[in-house]
């Protein structure tokens with residue numbers, strides 16, 4: 001049985017990772033393991049307690065994960081054998097994260113004890129129907145529970161496919177740079193439809209990197225450093241923020257906005 005408290009750091013754009021992390025937290029707590037869950041976008045990596053087991057949870061984006069999630073992970077303090085595990089959620093294929101991340105945390109002095117990728121409904125390009133999504137979520141959460149037990153029982157593993165995953169990692173890091181380039185930000189600007197917007201400001205609150213500002217008394221403005229986590233488009237109560245990547249502009253969310261915003 002795993003010894004020690006678990007501190008689980010995660011980010012979730014549209015709720016899939018949130019559900020998975022909550023299921024794992026629930027399982028750990030049921031088995032008497034003290035577990036605290038923290039949001040990556042609200043946490044300082046310097047505050048990580050190296051006497052606890054560290055969990056990392058995030059969605060896959062561009063075969064990797066978001067730039068600000070990488071920044072958090074790469075800024076974790078140097079450890080001396082602190083146990084660490086990861087879980088990601090994805091629509092279908094990643095490839096550029098599990099192996100490279102294992103090497104990064106190992107070099108920092110952590111002991112990698114488990115990695116799991118969990119397929120959940122895709123939130124970009126093609127949004128599936130409600131029943132398909134429901135089935136995927138159920139299956140995903142079952143896998144999350146099993147993985148949590150594997151971690152507790154010492155059965156989880158964090159493997160690495162050399163070369164292939166490294167090649168995908170470097171390609172995806174280049175793609176993430178392109179994502180944040182001026183040209184991309186200009187071309188794929190998530191615009192606010194002023195006719196639909198009710199100026200509620202929820203998108204400002206939801207944006208994990210403070211990229212949306214409310215013009216004084218006016219409409220929200222999406223500044224030019226979007227990570228495309230799709231929180232603003234998916235949770236907008238008035239569907240006022242464009243979803244240029246999605247077929248027929250359909251959006252997906254696994255939970256309500258207030259669930260994600262809970263501290």
Ligand SMILES: Cc1cc2nc3c(=O)[nH]c(=O)nc-3n(C[C@H](O)[C@H](O)[C@H](O)COP(=O)(O)O)c2cc1C
Nearest residue numbers: 012013014015016017059061062063091092093123
């Ligand atoms: C910008 C972006 C890029 C994505 N890239 C991938 C990808 O490369 N591979 C994949 O399988 N899913 C990809 N997805 C789908 C998400 O990883 C998946 O739906 C995930 O469960 C979302 O988790 P969340 O709800 O916690 O944000 C991408 C989603 C977004 C928004």
